[in-house]
Each structure stands twice: as structure tokens, then as C-alpha cells.
Amino acid sequence: MGKNSKDKRDLYYRRAKEEGYRARSAFKLLQMNEQFALFDDISKVVDLCAAPGSWCQVLTSEIKKDKKIVAVDLQPMTPIDGVTCLQADITHPKTLQKILDIFDGEKADFVCSDGAPDVTGLHDLDEYIQAQLVLSALQLTTCILKPGGKFVAKIFRGRDIDLLYNQLNHLFETVICAKPRSSRGSSLEAFVVCLNYQPPKDWNPQLKLNQSTEEFFENVDIGKAKNVQYFDLNDDERSIVKFLACGDLNDGDSDATYTLDKERIVLPPVQMPTAPPYKEALEMKRKGLAR
Amino acid sequence: MVSESDNNESLFTPLQHYGPVTSLKIYQDTILCGYGPILRKFRTSDEISLISSQQIFTRNKIHGISTGFNKILVLGGRSFSVIEDEKPIVEKAINEWIITGEFLDENTLVLLTSHNVIYKIDLRTFELMDKIHCNEKSILYSGSIRVGENRTVVSAGTVMDGVIIWDLDTKEIIHTLTDHKGSIFCVKVDKDFKYIASCSDDRTIKLYNFQGDLLSEGWGHGSRIWNLEFFNGTNIISMGEDCTTRMWEYNNTDTLRQLEVIDDCHLGKHVWSGDIDTNHNIAVTGGADGRVRVHDLGILNKDSRTYTIEEIANDAEFTLAKNEAIKSFVELDSSNLVAITTTGKVLIFDEKWSVVVLSDDEIQVLGPKAILKQVPESNSVMISSQNGKILLLQFGKTVEKTWFDNDEFQGSTVTNLLISPGKEFFVMSDIPNPKIPFQVKKFSTDGGVSLVEKFTIDQPQQSRFTATSIKYDPVNNWLIIFSRHVTMMVYDLNEGKAHIFKKLTAGDTITSSTILQSQKGSVEFMITVRDGIYMVGTIKANEDSVTVEINMQNKLSRGFIEGGFFKDGDLILYGFRSTYFYVWNETKQLEITKELCGGSHRFWDLFVGENYKFVYLNKSTITIVRHRERFADYGLIYDGTHGREIRGLALSPETKDGSKLIVTASEDTVVRLGKLFEDGTVKYSWCMNNHISGMQDIKFITNEYLCSSAANEEFFIWKIGQLYDGTPIINQYASLKPSTSIPDLRIMDFAFLSNDKGFLIVTVYSDSQIKVWQFDQQAKSFQLLIDGFYTNCCLLNVNILQRNNKMYILTGATDGHIAIWRIDDLIERKITQLGKPIIKQQLHQSSVKALKVFEEPDHVKVITGGDDNALILSELKFDDIITWELKSFVKDGASATITSISGYGKRIVTTSVDQIVRLWEYEDGLKCLEARYTTVADTGCCDSGDINGCLSIIGGAGLSIWRH
Numbered sequence A: 001m002g003k004n005s006k007d008k009r010d011l012y013y014r015r016a017k018e019e020g021y022r023a024r025s026a027f028k029l030l031q032m033n034e035q036f037a038l039f040d041d042i043s044k045v046v047d048l049c050a051a052p053g054s055w056c057q058v059l060t061s062e063i064k065k066d067k068k069i070v071a072v073d074l075q076p077m078t079p080i081d082g083v084t085c086l087q088a089d090i091t092h093p094k095t096l097q098k099i100l101d102i103f104d105g106e107k108a109d110f111v112c113s114d115g116a117p118d119v120t121g122l123h124d125l126d127e128y129i130q131a132q133l134v135l136s137a138l139q140l141t142t143c144i145l146k147p148g149g150k151f152v153a154k155i156f157r158g159r160d161i162d163l164l165y166n167q168l169n170h171l172f173e174t175v176i177c178a179k180p181r182s183s184r185g186s187s188l189e190a191f192v193v194c195l196n197y198q199p200p201k202d203w204n205p206q207l208k209l210n211q212s213t214e215e216f217f218e219n220v221d222i223g224k225a226k227n228v229q230y231f232d233l234n235d236d237e238r239s240i241v242k243f244l245a246c247g248d249l250n251d252g253d254s255d256a257t258y259t260l261d262k263e264r265i266v267l268p269p270v271q272m273p274t275a276p277p278y279k280e281a282l283e284m285k286r287k288g289l290a291r
Numbered sequence B: 001m002v003s004e005s006d007n008n009e010s011l012f013t014p015l016q017h018y019g020p021v022t023s024l025k026i027y028q029d030t031i032l033c034g035y036g037p038i039l040r041k042f043r044t045s046d047e048i049s050l051i052s053s054q055q056i057f058t059r060n061k062i063h064g065i066s067t068g069f070n071k072i073l074v075l076g077g078r079s080f081s082v083i084e085d086e087k088p089i090v091e092k093a094i095n096e097w098i099i100t101g102e103f104l105d106e107n108t109l110v111l112l113t114s115h116n117v118i119y120k121i122d123l124r125t126f127e128l129m130d131k132i133h134c135n136e137k138s139i140l141y142s143g144s145i146r147v148g149e150n151r152t153v154v155s156a157g158t159v160m161d162g163v164i165i166w167d168l169d170t171k172e173i174i175h176t177l178t179d180h181k182g183s184i185f186c187v188k189v190d191k192d193f194k195y196i197a198s199c200s201d202d203r204t205i206k207l208y209n210f211q212g213d214l215l216s217e218g219w220g221h222g223s224r225i226w227n228l229e230f231f232n233g234t235n236i237i238s239m240g241e242d243c244t245t246r247m248w249e250y251n252n253t254d255t256l257r258q259l260e261v262i263d264d265c266h267l268g269k270h271v272w273s274g275d276i277d278t279n280h281n282i283a284v285t286g287g288a289d290g291r292v293r294v295h296d297l298g299i300l301n302k303d304s305r306t307y308t309i310e311e312i313a314n315d316a317e318f319t320l321a322k323n324e325a326i327k328s329f330v331e332l333d334s335s336n337l338v339a340i341t342t343t344g345k346v347l348i349f350d351e352k353w354s355v356v357v358l359s360d361d362e363i364q365v366l367g368p369k370a371i372l373k374q375v376p377e378s379n380s381v382m383i384s385s386q387n388g389k390i391l392l393l394q395f396g397k398t399v400e401k402t403w404f405d406n407d408e409f410q411g412s413t414v415t416n417l418l419i420s421p422g423k424e425f426f427v428m429s430d431i432p433n434p435k436i437p438f439q440v441k442k443f444s445t446d447g448g449v450s451l452v453e454k455f456t457i458d459q460p461q462q463s464r465f466t467a468t469s470i471k472y473d474p475v476n477n478w479l480i481i482f483s484r485h486v487t488m489m490v491y492d493l494n495e496g497k498a499h500i501f502k503k504l505t506a507g508d509t510i511t512s513s514t515i516l517q518s519q520k521g522s523v524e525f526m527i528t529v530r531d532g533i534y535m536v537g538t539i540k541a542n543e544d545s546v547t548v549e550i551n552m553q554n555k556l557s558r559g560f561i562e563g564g565f566f567k568d569g570d571l572i573l574y575g576f577r578s579t580y581f582y583v584w585n586e587t588k589q590l591e592i593t594k595e596l597c598g599g600s601h602r603f604w605d606l607f608v609g610e611n612y613k614f615v616y617l618n619k620s621t622i623t624i625v626r627h628r629e630r631f632a633d634y635g636l637i638y639d640g641t642h643g644r645e646i647r648g649l650a651l652s653p654e655t656k657d658g659s660k661l662i663v664t665a666s667e668d669t670v671v672r673l674g675k676l677f678e679d680g681t682v683k684y685s686w687c688m689n690n691h692i693s694g695m696q697d698i699k700f701i702t703n704e705y706l707c708s709s710a711a712n713e714e715f716f717i718w719k720i721g722q723l724y725d726g727t728p729i730i731n732q733y734a735s736l737k738p739s740t741s742i743p744d745l746r747i748m749d750f751a752f753l754s755n756d757k758g759f760l761i762v763t764v765y766s767d768s769q770i771k772v773w774q775f776d777q778q779a780k781s782f783q784l785l786i787d788g789f790y791t792n793c794c795l796l797n798v799n800i801l802q803r804n805n806k807m808y809i810l811t812g813a814t815d816g817h818i819a820i821w822r823i824d825d826l827i828e829r830k831i832t833q834l835g836k837p838i839i840k841q842q843l844h845q846s847s848v849k850a851l852k853v854f855e856e857p858d859h860v861k862v863i864t865g866g867d868d869n870a871l872i873l874s875e876l877k878f879d880d881i882i883t884w885e886l887k888s889f890v891k892d893g894a895s896a897t898i899t900s901i902s903g904y905g906k907r908i909v910t911t912s913v914d915q916i917v918r919l920w921e922y923e924d925g926l927k928c929l930e931a932r933y934t935t936v937a938d939t940g941c942c943d944s945g946d947i948n949g950c951l952s953i954i955g956g957a958g959l960s961i962w963r964h
């Protein structure tokens, strides 16, 4: 494969390097912002699953006043000015508590999560884990987001996505399935854009450290399946939300291959990927110590 | 939108389903297999057979099976079910994902949730008795519960680095083990509570004692490890994403010793599930390919025997000469071995070595460079001296010796003696000097071996026509000589005339040849080429010419092929791959056996009878390895499809003998050809590896031809044929040359039309290019007629429309638009620029993922499905101007991305990534007749056709077949 080939196949990968973004994901957030004016009147933000940090880069430059940004990821993140970074698992209740501690009683205007697990290839499991990331993000959201606030999270559109749509519909006035043009058409990825947070009246969500995300949501009706008597199989509440493609048609197509000038310089990525967990296993193979 | 239905009076019924095997468990005398939502049971005897298949869950896949107290617990997603004899099966559910479960006792069930919480359930009433946790509720990828006499231990594998071992009774955490990196995919405690084993993202297996000390690590898996199990104390079996199953032994050192690796255990990627049972001496594995395989644990102690030359001399009571060693050997019909040493001693092995007595004179004549070969159907061998004298040894009660003389070779020496199989056989002495003819002798085996005639064949006047095998065809009286550089000679013995066919393909030596069928004037043969190619061809002769046609050619990516043959209708190939010798069933796509022999050897052979016998020389030893196949069908107890997501599929237009041909193409570039039967079963015969980049689509043009496209500008035309026994075969017929040396465009779709020269073909590209080609069938060449760009977005679909003697192309793209161009006038006027479309109409917000056209007398119906969930019916009228009209718009045609549309009769089927298959009527607007869940995830392609009624096949992470 030519050294150019990733650049050709992926317009946004190339652009990210040119514009100094740590990841091509930046454009997804920017395109959603074009459609939904997400950044209007916000100053306090939680960016979940934020590494390597391109959303943080966008947020720090777009938010002008009283900026407060907390970024969380399993992976270490190179610091960004004005962003508090936390290396932790967002599905862990303790992590959510830490974020609340950093906010110290203040409310956030916007919570976003671009989290994606390392997919296994078992589609139902992958979709479930993805949904759990969204639910964990939503759990934090209910504890920290001011009424009227916004929430954006990455989803995989699969067999149970209508369950999640339904759950979000219980908490937000508007829920939209957004597909930025910079997100590949061939991938199941999309985003839920949830506007105007409206928690149920008399619900005062309390994070408890020994409570799982599931248990947290048992206290409020968001249409999630409950344990019923004798564990009989119960139907799930499902609903479909509006689909919106975001970004201008002239912005460029993430599925297209582009012709590039032969003489052009291939830029190095802004941020090198972190070492994978199997780094040592690769070493062993290389040395012939494992077969 | 019609909601999903599950009534039995359905218009739309699933017939068959192939997909990932997500769980396996051996219990008493049965193998329990979670196959999507279906539980399949097999009896475990040496004749393993399917006892039953039963759908347990409505939607969820079975991810775990536990047993005990004559009950079976089946679980997956948030569903579970307890199966007992005679009791009806009821699907139960909790409100979150269940990781695992066990029976605590006769009446109590425990389930572990993905938040590390245990549900304790009374089985008599299905009431919750208790919810137990250890105060650590982060999300889990894996877990297991070990129930002992007086304690129960929960092992939990978290998303990041950690294993938590906790006691169910005290709710105390016993250990938090953090040696792994990344997610933990399996963790088990052995049955005696002495050891813990875990595996993860970091590709290692870690063995701990129950005190939590890390004892040993297993290195070897090439990617993530999904599953492991203890056996025989501290032995461990593991399986993973690298498609291997491995067995390990703890030998008190810090690294686990690998006892065995089963490579390519499944097709593509992922061995998802497995179990082991030392009573039945079997392991069983299940993969993403939908196959279930049983492995004989006998492989752990192979029937292998090595003799040193000293042992042999001792046994046969002779004195070794200095540096004497075995030089070569053959097998007799009686399956005894005959070997010759470097000093010319001839030995026979019949569980014991003995010397075949030759006089000093005889040994002298044969000399140190003698060549030993087996003689067919007579329990004999021939030994040729360097100057061509041949000694025949016939082994009966005594050993009978006969000498045959040869003409002089003008000082040249014989380098090989080739013998054809059969009752009448030919012996050919090969001489490296091309000026000296081959010496050929014909023998008969009637009443002992006797010489019939002697003649010579002039060598082809080319350098190094080195004969590697010969075959005699009695029907045509041809002697066929195969050589290096994939070259062969057909020698017509009637006329004494040679026909030479050079370089049938690029490649090295023809390592084996088989005559499959012969008729007057036509001989079908198969050859293997060392580089990894096997091919089937036909020699055709008529009055004035002899030709060779290649009917099928395929390349194996497993290393060198040293030989091949058909056995019970399966193609078996063998050869060397890195450090071992393999025997591979190409039809069933599995390795039959292998021997770690250190790589290709000085001298070796494979003898195939009821068993496989591999014999090889190594320095001064000879090793004899026997493989006995314990199971029918090589232990493949359930067959599947592809090991990666199916990206394209197609059914042949015609139905023959109650079946259609089916081709499927998967993400890993594999194309498979098989038959689809009325009951929905698929039986594959070939697995083609011609593509090297990500597949986009595959379609039949006619019953005989099909096309496929992929990334890197790969576009092939394939031809369908038939093997001598009626098995369909497929061969790459032509390919489109990429436009640059580093092609990086994907050919997203193509359309075609048969015409008098061949086919008119339109290809559309990921950079928005559209190309129209004339394919000339005679010359097998493509001529570019028209070229152009749509915009700069990726095209996804193309169709050719023929209206009022005019020809148009219709495209769909990622920008949500369809567009139409007229092309017949361009072709007529030889204009090569496509220009602007006549119509460009936005239908969808983003990608037009699926596009189906119905040409009606006065209009064309276009049905499109989008990434935006919409299904749209529009009509195109081709009058003086072309008009487009929206007829029907279904905003929520699916709850997520419609990926394909296929039609048959007046109905269409749509697939979408929400895993709902929908059946629609479209005549008077779109009307959904029925919507049903499919267990095939990543649902991406479909096709429909008629086999005694309408069938649809749906592909994605698996394949499902429906009747409607």
C-alpha cells in the first residue's frame, strides 16, 4: 500500500492532520454543530471518552467564556490547555463521582461522549457494550446536566438502537439520530443528539458508589425493561427518532477516494497512537519466543 | 411501519440459518451448541450425529450453556431458559445482559450480570431469592461461577485490566488480579479451587494458584483470546480471534508449554466457543464461520515412530557401512515399506526391519545412485541404476528378481524413473540431456509383471523439460508427461506424436497429476503446482488438433502443495508450510492432520489408504507417522459459510435438479460457490482466493458467467462449469486491468447486458467515476467506451435501463441522489465523455444504500433504500423527456439503514441493520406485508429466486434463508 493511500481513502484523516486535530472525529462534532448550534451559550462541558482529544480541541476553541471542560478516557491523554483530564472508566460509578467532585455542585451545559469499545466482532455484545457506554454517559448527564442542556453520544445503529432512542425520549424534548458526513456511510456509527434536557419532575438523581448503571435507572421510568415477576420475558419499549444527515454535501464524502497531487507531502499524524495491550505479545512473536 | 410479527401463519418463514457458534458444552453424552437463538444437540459417539435443533430464544443468541442436576441452563443477552426433560421451554429474562449462570443445587440458579451482580433464583417458582454483589459494579466482559461442595466462587473479567475473584457466600473479594492489559475475555477457576486461569486483549493466558500468585503465562495466540477451559488438572485449552485452538501444559515454569496448535481451526476469523471432554477424548470448537468441529484428543499422543539407522541395522542384523543412511523408500501394496540405503542395501519393514538379499554383483550394478520406485498393483518395486538397468523385485512368499536392460544413454545418466499407475503401466527413464530420448517401457500386471514393449520418446527441444510425473490414459492411448514450469506433454501412442503445452499458468513444478475422467478425445485431469496452485483441465483432441483447456484454477495460501487427489468427492491437498507437513481437505476447508517435521525434507512421502501415513527421513533417522481419522466428515459435525461478514451474494437464474447455484463473497475476499437446496441448506464446493481486496459485490450475468468487484479496482468475470462428477466449478475468466499501478479505488457496483460481442459492462467507483466497457468474449478483452465522473462523492449503485431502443444508466450515490445518463448515442457516435446526467434527483438525505429497478411496459419503477431509514418508490417515464415522479415514501422503512432490496414477482424483500427483514408489496405504493427479526447481524445483502416457490437469502454476519 502506498504511503499516500490512507490520505486518499480518507479525506477527513488528511484534513485532520492539516488542521492540527488529533483525530478525524473533530469534524463529526463540527458538522453536528453546524446543524444543531451545539456550542451556542455553553461554557461548562463534560467530554467523555475523549482521547486522543480532538473534540476537546474543538471545544476549547469554540467556547469563548467561562470555559470549564472535563475530559475522561480509559487511555492517557496529552494535556490540553483549559481541559481537566481524567484517566478512568466511565462505566465505573467512582469515575462519575470524580467528575461530579470536579464540578463541585455546578451544572454542565453540555455532555458529550464519543466512546466506542474495542469491538469484538460479536455484534450483539458490541452493541450492548456501546449502549452501556451511552447509558453511563446518560447517568452522569442526569446528575450534572442543567435542565434545558444538551447531550450528544455515539451510537451503533443495530438491532436494539430503537430501545435506546426510546429511553432518551423520556429525558429530552428532542432526540435525533445524526449522521455527520465525516462519519463513514459504510459504518454503523451515528450520534444521538439530545436537546432540551427535561428530567422527570420530583426526580433527584443521586449517584451511589455501590450502584450499577442499571440499578441507577431502576429508580426512574425511562422505558427500560424491568425485572418482572417470575422473570417472564417482557416486551421492550421501542421507538424511532428522526434521522438527519449533517454537514454540507460539499464538505466532502468520507466514503469517497480522492485524487491527490503526486508531489504533495504526506503529513505525520498529530498524535501517535498509544501502545496496544498486546505490545509485549508482538515482541515475543517477533523474537520467535511464541508460535 | 409494521411492527415485527411472530405469528406462525406467516407469509415469510425462515428455513435455515448459518452464523456464529457462540457457545458449546459437552454434557454427559451430548454436545450442546448455541447456534444463534437455536440450541442444537449432538450425540457424542464416534458417529457424532445431530439429535435435535430447537429455537430457545426469540431474538437473543445463546452465549452460554451450563448443566447439572439433569438440567440445562441456556443464556444470552438478557434471556435465559432452563431446559428439563418433558418440560416446555420458556424464555425468561432479567433486565440486563447475563454473563454466565450455574445451578447451585437442584432448586437454585445463580446468574451473573454484566455489572457483577449475582441473581439467586428459586427454580421452582422463578422468584428472586437474593441479589448479591461484592461492591465492585463496573462492567464485565466475562465471568464464570465455580460451584463447589461448600463454597461458590465468582470470577469476573472487567473491561480494563482486572480480574475480580469473589466469594458468593461472604461477598468478600478474594483477589483483584491486575497482571493483564486490556479487557478480560475469559476467566475460570478449576474444579478443585486450586487454580485460576484468565486470558485477555494482551494475547496471553495467565495461570494463578488460588492464593493469587501468578504461576505461568502462555504466549502464542496471534490476537485476542476469547475462551479457555481447564482439563486434566492444570492443562488448558484456549481459542481465539486468530482462528487457532491451543492446548497448554503447566510444567512448573513461568511459561506454559504448548502441547498442540490447531491452525485454521475455523474459517476467516474467530473461534468463539469450545469445550473439552477427556472421557470422550474430544474437544469441540465453534467459529464465526458457523461451523462446529470435533477434534480427537488423540492428536496429543500421535502414532509416530522414529528409527535411527543404528536401530534398523540392529533389527535387520547387518553391519553399517561408514555414513550409511536410508536414501529413499516406497510403500508396497501390502503397505510394507521398502527402503534403500546409500550403499545400495534394500530393506523391508513389516513392523520389523529386514534385509532383502541382493548379491554383491547386483548391488554393484545398481550403484550408490540407484533410484527406487513402487510398481502398481503387483506388490513390487523397481530399482534403476544410473545407467538405466532396472531391477524388478516382486514381493510374495519369496522375493522374485527380474532384470531389464536399457539402451545406452551415450554417457548420460538416469536422474529419475517415472512409473504410471494402472494395470498396464509405463516406466520412463528421464535423462537430463534433452538430445537423448526418454526410454519408455510398457508393462502388464496380468499374472505377474511382464514387459510388453519398449520404445523411446524424443524429448521436447527445450532446456530442462524435467518430467515429474506420468499418467497413461488407456481410452485414448495417450501417455501424459507432466513437468516443471507447469508444462505438460501429451504423447499420442497411436501416432507416436507429441503435443506440448507450455506454462499453463505462471508457476513452478507440477507436483502431482490425476486423471479424473477420460472419454474418446477428451481427458479431464487435475494437477497441483508447488507454488500453491491446483487446477483442473481438459485435454481435447479432434482430427487436426490437441488442445488443453483450464476449467478451474485456484491458489491456496497455505504454503507449498506437493500433491493432491480426490477422496470421497473431496479434494485433498498436502504439502509443507513453514515447519510442518499438512494434509488439507480443500472441499471441506479443514486441516486433516499435520506433522511438525521441521519443514520440507530430503525425502518424504505420504501414503494414503484407509489411514494417512507420512514417512520422512531426517539425517540418519526415518519417522513413520500414522493418522487415523476417527470421525465421519473429519469431525465437521455442522457446516457453515464464511468466517467473515458476507458482503455480496447471488443465486443463479436457473434452477436445476431442485437446486440453484449460490455464490457468496465475504469481507476477507473469499468467494464461495455451492448449491442452495429447496429446504434452505447450502452445500459449498469451492472457496476461491482470487480477490485480494475487500469485496463489494457479486452477481450472475447468465447461468454461465458471473462478475465480482472489490477494492483496488478488482473486477473479475467468472465462468461456471462442471467437474466430471457434476460438481459445479468456477474459474476466473477475465479481469479488468486497474487504471494505475497502485490502484486504490473501490469498484462499488457494476451493471451488465449481454450483447452479440459479449457483455456491455458499467463499473462505478469510490471516486465518483463511471466507466462503460465492451467485453469481447472471444478475445477476453475489455474496451473502454465511455468514461466520466458523477461528482466527487462515492457511487454506490448502478443499473442499465433499456427504453424505446435507447440505453441509459442509473446511479445512486452517498449524496442521496439518483442520476441518469443516456449512453447508446454516445456509444454510437463514439463519444467517450460521459458528460452531465439528464436527471439528478435527491431521494435520500445520505447514502442510497439499495437500489432496485423494475422495468414495466410504460415506465420504470425505482425502489431505493437509504442510510436515512427511508424506503422510496418512484417512477421514471421515458417519453420525449424523462420525468421522475415520487410514488411512495416510507420515512421509517426500517429503524436503521436499509442495506439491500431484492425482488421476485410482485414483492420485494428489504434488509436493514436493525436485523428486521421486511416483505413489501410495491404495485400500488409501498406496503409492508410482514416484518421479521433475523439473527444475522450486520445484515447487508440479499437475493431472491424460485426453487419450488420463492426463496430469499440474506447475508451479513452469517446467512439465512427464507421462504415467502
Ligand SMILES: C[S@@+](CC[C@H](N)C(=O)[O-])C[C@H]1O[C@@H](n2cnc3c(N)ncnc32)[C@H](O)[C@@H]1O
Pocket: A022, A023, A025, A026, A048, A049, A050, A051, A052, A053, A054, A055, A056, A072, A073, A074, A075, A088, A089, A090, A091, A114, A115, A116, A117, A118, A133, B159
Ligand atoms: C473514537 S475515540 C474518541 C475520540 C475523541 N472524541 C477525539 O475526538 O479525539 C473512543 C474512545 O473511547 C474510549 N473509551 C472506550 N470505552 C471507555 C470507557 N469505558 N471509559 C472511558 N473511555 C472509554 C476509548 O479509550 C477511545 O479513546
